[in-house]
Amino acid sequence: AKEKGRNNYQFYTPTLNAKTLDRLKLESDLRSAIDAGDFELHYQPQIIGSSGQLWGLEALIRWRHRERGLISPAEFIPLAEETGLIVGLGDWVLVQAVKQLAEWRRQGHNHLVVSVNISALQFRQGDFLDRVKHILQEAQLVPDAIELELTETMLMQDVQSAIQTLKGLRELGFRIAIDDFGTGFSSLNYLRHLPINVLKIDQSFVREMLQEPESLAIVESIIALAQALGKETIAEGVETRAEFDVLQARGCRLMQGYFFARPMPPVIFDQWYQQQTQS
Numbered sequence: 001a002k003e004k005g006r007n008n009y010q011f012y013t014p015t016l017n018a019k020t021l022d023r024l025k026l027e028s029d030l031r032s033a034i035d036a037g038d039f040e041l042h043y044q045p046q047i048i049g050s051s052g053q054l055w056g057l058e059a060l061i062r063w064r065h066r067e068r069g070l071i072s073p074a075e076f077i078p079l080a081e082e083t084g085l086i087v088g089l090g091d092w093v094l095v096q097a098v099k100q101l102a103e104w105r106r107q108g109h110n111h112l113v114v115s116v117n118i119s120a121l122q123f124r125q126g127d128f129l130d131r132v133k134h135i136l137q138e139a140q141l142v143p144d145a146i147e148l149e150l151t152e153t154m155l156m157q158d159v160q161s162a163i164q165t166l167k168g169l170r171e172l173g174f175r176i177a178i179d180d181f182g183t184g185f186s187s188l189n190y191l192r193h194l195p196i197n198v199l200k201i202d203q204s205f206v207r208e209m210l211q212e213p214e215s216l217a218i219v220e221s222i223i224a225l226a227q228a229l230g231k232e233t234i235a236e237g238v239e240t241r242a243e244f245d246v247l248q249a250r251g252c253r254l255m256q257g258y259f260f261a262r263p264m265p266p267v268i269f270d271q272w273y274q275q276q277t278q279s
């Protein structure tokens, strides 16, 4: 009777049904896309504010859907997390980013840092360290130019084991950034013990800081905190000259956002870079 009730429920709820179907379609599309390799990485420049020089690039995944064109990660990363598909996809992202970095190195970009987003589920895999170690060995690259972006929330879930994993990553040579910093609930006490390099100021604060004194105060506090702890800061979502100026004046060293460049495929990056160095 219970089974029947459940069926009836679905049957009489067309909107839920449509949603469920959409989800199932997206999930099966996602599986085929992974088999077919229908993904690409775009890269968004990160700039040293004081000199305008290129510091690094953040790798951001896109799905080139056969019918729908480019799909943003906001739409499929949550599903990839729920289904566990993110683990394989995350490996693919890291492999691609590492290859791209090696290619840029060959082209003479010797000091670039490439940042890669790591999902919570990926980070929690018992063999995460082994997997990244393996990827590095394949690439024969020193990882000091690869920065892994982790969120506060994922580090705070199980702090002791997160610290162990982070130590392992740092021993391998990776740089670590805390993404979306300020939106989670980091304990300042734990922050002291986390072997990280960078606090990445969340774009929501940058977006509001010129209108809202509270947001500006948060931005200033993050910069001060990072300085006190000997960490770098990078602000994301910098869209205007005014935002750039404020961040610069407050001592935020690195910046990323549409004001400098949008995420772009590597070929477009090459053109962009040439224009930068010419002008």
Ligand code: C2E
Pocket (backbone or CB within 6 Å): 044, 059, 060, 061, 072, 073, 074, 077, 090, 093, 117, 118, 119, 179, 180, 203, 236, 237, 238, 239, 256, 257, 258, 259, 263
């Ligand atoms: P995120 O890591 O916080 O990445 C920053 C997002 O802000 C990117 O969106 C970027 O395109 C966008 N952005 C950059 N500058 C500006 C700006 O000036 N203004 C505004 N409004 N937005 C800006 P995107 O590429 O759509 O990625 C969304 C999220 O998807 C990322 O947020 C990240 O959480 C996730 N994601 C992207 N690529 C990957 C990946 O390879 N693996 C995992 N696990 N997650 C990824």
Ligand code: CA
Pocket (backbone or CB within 6 Å): 058, 117, 149, 179
């Ligand atoms: Ca990120």
Ligand code: CA
Pocket (backbone or CB within 6 Å): 179, 180, 200, 202, 203, 236
């Ligand atoms: Ca972010």
Ligand code: CA
Pocket (backbone or CB within 6 Å): 180
């Ligand atoms: Ca985000």
